[in-house]
Amino acid sequence: MAGQAIHLKKEILVRIIKAFLSDDFEEQTRLIPYSMRPKGMEVPYRCCIYKERAIIKDRTIAGLGFPIEEDDETVSLATYAKKAMERKEISDKNLTVLQAACKGCATNRIYVTDLCQGCVARPCTTACKFGAISIVNGRSVIDDSKCKKCKMCVNACPYNAIVKISVPCEDSCPVGAIKKDETGFASIDYDKCINCGRCTVACPFGAVHERSQIVDILKAIKSKKKVIAMIAPSIAGQFPGTIYQLKTAILQAGFDDVYEVAQGADITANTEAKEFVERMEKGKNFMTTSCCAGYNQLIKKHLTEIKPYVSDTKTPLYYTAELVKKELPNAVTVFVSPCVAKRAESFENKNVDFVMNYEELGALFVAKKIQITELEETKYTVESSKQARNFGVTGGVVESVKASLRDEEAIRPFVINGLNKDSIRQLKKFATSGCCDDGCNMVEVMCCEGGCIGGNATINNQKTAKKQLETLLNDSKDIDKI
Amino acid sequence: MAKVTVKVCLGTTCFVMGGNNLQELNDIIPEKYGDKVEVMGSNCLGLCSINWEYSKAPYVKVDEEVVTEATVEKVLEVIDKKLA
Ligand code: FES
Numbered sequence: 337m338a339g340q341a342i343h344l345k346k347e348i349l350v351r352i353i354k355a356f357l358s359d360d361f362e363e364q365t366r367l368i369p370y371s372m373r374p375k376g377m378e379v380p381y382r383c384c385i386y387k388e389r390a391i392i393k394d395r396t397i398a399g400l401g402f403p404i405e406e407d408d409e410t411v412s413l414a415t416y417a418k419k420a421m422e423r424k425e426i427s428d429k430n431l432t433v434l435q436a437a438c439k440g441c442a443t444n445r446i447y448v449t450d451l452c453q454g455c456v457a458r459p460c461t462t463a464c465k466f467g468a469i470s471i472v473n474g475r476s477v478i479d480d481s482k483c484k485k486c487k488m489c490v491n492a493c494p495y496n497a498i499v500k501i502s503v504p505c506e507d508s509c510p511v512g513a514i515k516k517d518e519t520g521f522a523s524i525d526y527d528k529c530i531n532c533g534r535c536t537v538a539c540p541f542g543a544v545h546e547r548s549q550i551v552d553i554l555k556a557i558k559s560k561k562k563v564i565a566m567i568a569p570s571i572a573g574q575f576p577g578t579i580y581q582l583k584t585a586i587l588q589a590g591f592d593d594v595y596e597v598a599q600g601a602d603i604t605a606n607t608e609a610k611e612f613v614e615r616m617e618k619g620k621n622f623m624t625t626s627c628c629a630g631y632n633q634l635i636k637k638h639l640t641e642i643k644p645y646v647s648d649t650k651t652p653l654y655y656t657a658e659l660v661k662k663e664l665p666n667a668v669t670v671f672v673s674p675c676v677a678k679r680a681e682s683f684e685n686k687n688v689d690f691v692m693n694y695e696e697l698g699a700l701f702v703a704k705k706i707q708i709t710e711l712e713e714t715k716y717t718v719e720s721s722k723q724a725r726n727f728g729v730t731g732g733v734v735e736s737v738k739a740s741l742r743d744e745e746a747i748r749p750f751v752i753n754g755l756n757k758d759s760i761r762q763l764k765k766f767a768t769s770g771c772c773d774d775g776c777n778m779v780e781v782m783c784c785e786g787g788c789i790g791g792n793a794t795i796n797n798q799k800t801a802k803k804q805l806e807t808l809l810n811d812s813k814d815i816d817k818i
Numbered sequence: 819m820a821k822v823t824v825k826v827c828l829g830t831t832c833f834v835m836g837g838n839n840l841q842e843l844n845d846i847i848p849e850k851y852g853d854k855v856e857v858m859g860s861n862c863l864g865l866c867s868i869n870w871e872y873s874k875a876p877y878v879k880v881d882e883e884v885v886t887e888a889t890v891e892k893v894l895e896v897i898d899k900k901l902a
Pocket residue numbers: 827828829830831832833861862863864865866867875876877
C-alpha cells in the first residue's frame with residue numbers, strides 16, 4: 337500500500353481514539369473529516385475537498401468497526417460512534433472495501449496497445465484459443481466477452497504490443513476471493529476469503545480496510561473490567577524499545593496485564609513435537625503445522641484434502657488465551673496481532689474477546705503520547721523461550737519443534753514461505769500424493785511471506801524487525817525438550 | 819564547510835507513523851555524502867506533541883530544518899540543498 341494511504345489510515349485511528357478519550361466521542365468523531373481537511377485547505381489527492389472528506393468519513397466508518405459498503409451516506413459519523421458504543425457483538429466479516437477508491441483503478445483486461453504493427457503473421461490470432469482476437473482496420477482487437485485473460489496473445493506478440501492491465505487486489509489474492517465487478521467496484525466473497533490480508537496491502541489506494549475493534553477494546557478498558565493484552569511473538573521488532581518496555585507501555589495505555597503469546601508457542605512446539613513422533617510411528621509420511629490462521633482458513637475453504645496431514649496441535653494463541661481465562665475467568669482478553677487472519681481465528685475461539693492489530697496499538701500509543709523508550713522495563717510472569725519468540729519468522733515454527741526433540745535430525749523440514757497460487761498447488765500435490773517433496777516429513781506453512789513479521793498490519797520493515805528480534809533471541813533461554 | 823547533521827526521530831510516534839523506512843538513511847547517507855553529513859537516530863524530537871502535530875510525523879531534522887512527513891527522498895533533497 338502506498339505510504340500515504342497507510343499514513344491516512346493510521347491518522348484516522350489516532351483521531352478515533354482521541355475522540356473516544358475526549359468528553360464528547362460522538363461530536364469529536366463527526367468532526368474527523370473536517371479537522372483533517374479544514375475549510376480552505378489545499379486538496380492533496382482528489383478532485384475537491386468534499387470528496388476528500390467523504391472518503392475520510394468512509395475510512396472512519398471502518399475504523400469504528402462498520403462495513404463501508406452498507407453506508408447510504410445519510411448517517412452521520414456521530415451516529416456511527418453512538419452505534420459503536422452500543423454494540424455488543426462483533427462481526428466475523430473482517431474486511432470492508434472503500435469502493436469509492438476503486439474508481440481510480442481500471443478493470444482487469446487484456447488490451448492491445450498502439451504498438452500493434454498489424455503484422456502479416458498475426459501470431460496473436462493463432463495463439464488465442466477462444467477466437468477473441470480479430471483484425472479491424474489492420475490492427476488486432478480483442479473481444480472482451482470472449483477473452484478468458486489467459487495471456488497467450490501477450491506472450492505471442494513479437495512487438496510486446498499486448499498488455500494485461502492488472503488489478504492489484506485481484507492479483508494479490510491467492511484464492512480469487514476479491515473481484516472488481518462490471519460496475520468497477522471491488523468486493524470480497526467471504527465464502528472464499530481466507531483473511532490473509534494481502535489485498536489490504538496491495539491496493540495502492542488503500543481501499544481495503546480491516547474492521548477495527550478498537551472502540552470495543554477502549555470501552556472494555558473504560559468499564560473497569562480487567563483487560564489483558566496477549567502479544568504475538570512477532571511484535572518484538574515492531575516498536576522502538578525492548579519487549580519489557582513495551583509491556584510497560586501497554587500497561588500505561590490502560591491494560592491490566594500483558595502475556596507473551598510466545599508462552600503458548602512453547603506449548604504448541606512441545607505438543608507438536610509429541611504429535612510428530614506419534615504420527616511417524618504410525619507410518620505417516622509427513623505432517624504439516626497448524627498454527628497459521630490464514631493457512632487454517634485455506635484448509636477449511638479450499639484444501640480439505642490436506643486435513644489428514646495437518647497436526648491437531650492448537651495455536652499459541654489458543655493455549656495462551658486458555659491459560660489467561662483459567663487464571664482470570666472474568667477478564668476481557670485482547671490478542672495483539674500482526675494480521676487480519678487472526679481475527680477469524682479469534683472469532684471462533686471463545687477465550688479471545690477482541691483483536692487489536694499492531695497499527696491499532698501504535699495508534700493508541702500515539703493518541704496517549706506514550707514514548708516507549710523512555711519507560712522502565714516490566715518483566716513477564718513467565719519468560720518464553722528463544723524458539724517460541726521466533727515463531728513469527730518463516731522457518732521458526734519447524735525449528736522450535738525440532739529443538740523440542742532429543743533427536744533433532746528426525747525432522748526433515750519443508751518450509752512454505754507464503755501462500756500463493758504456486759505454493760497452494762504444491763500443498764495440493766502433497767495432499768493427493770500423500771507425500772512431500774525431497775523426502776521431507778514436516779511441512780511448515782506460513783501464509784505471509786517472511787512469516788508473521790510480514791503480516792498485513794505490521795509496522796516495521798522485515799529487515800530491521802528481524803535485527804531487533806535477534807537481540808531478544810540472544811538473551812532468551814532454549815526451549816525445553818519433550 | 820561545517821558538517822550537516824541529520825537527526826532521524828526514532829520516537830514512538832514517528833516510528834508508528836512510518837519512520838521505519840527512514841532507517842535506510844543510516845546506510846544511504848554515509849555512502850552518498852561521505853563525512854560531509856552525519857546521520858544519527860534520536861529519541862522523540864518533541865515535535866509530535868506540539869499542537870498535536872502527530873499527523874505530520876515522521877520527523878527528521880537536517881541541522882535546524884524540520885522535515886515533516888519525512889521520506890528518504892525528501893530528506894536527501896534537503897541535504898542536497900544545504901550542500902549546494
Ligand atoms: S516521536 Fe518523533 S517527534 Fe516525537
